Amino acid sequence: QKEVEQNSGPLSVPEGAIASLNCTYSDRGSQSFFWYRQYSGKSPELIMSIYSNGDKEDGRFTAQLNKASQYVSLLIRDSQPSDSATYLCALNSNSGYALNFGKGTSLLVTP
């Protein structure tokens, strides 16, 4: 079984702080990496995708990928209470096929 590991949390950060969410994976053939945000009772929403080593920034979100260490992370700057959700790390090794998800990290941003 190709594993995607995430700390289940909850990760609690104060409003305005940086939230750091981490994900490790076992399949070295993984090519595409994604972060989804899922509010309670809702479906996953794609917030970031990253395909090559390094950082990718989009607004308050930064995704970081290190294929050598098999590690992908998501930073959320200036965290807001509306960022409180479960963040799912997902990856696939063959475009067009299955996404392999972690169990998600629950983030709580406190006012």
Next chain:
Amino acid sequence: ETGVTQSPTHLIKTRGQQVTLRCSSQSGHNTVSWYQQALGQGPQFIFQYYREEENGRGNFPPRFSGLQFPNYSSELNVNALELDDSALYLCASSFWGGAEAFFGQGTRLTVV
């Protein structure tokens, strides 16, 4: 909103019954994937459809089956429902060969 729509949003079925869930993909997308998400877990891949054929399947028994239609919409059928089939069923659409997948709002299935 992703443009991916699923129906129904909620469903209650009795053990042993059969259920059909439906999904309309985002405009322009030609690939549909189905996932099952149990409470507190990440989504688990059931199967994917492209050009009306199953293209990849996860670790789910044959009583989980599907269809894709010429307009790229899709159905997920589950026969002989079991209590453990209670979950959120998610449909995701994408371009074939494109990695980004976008989810519909899901169907919450409860088996009693």
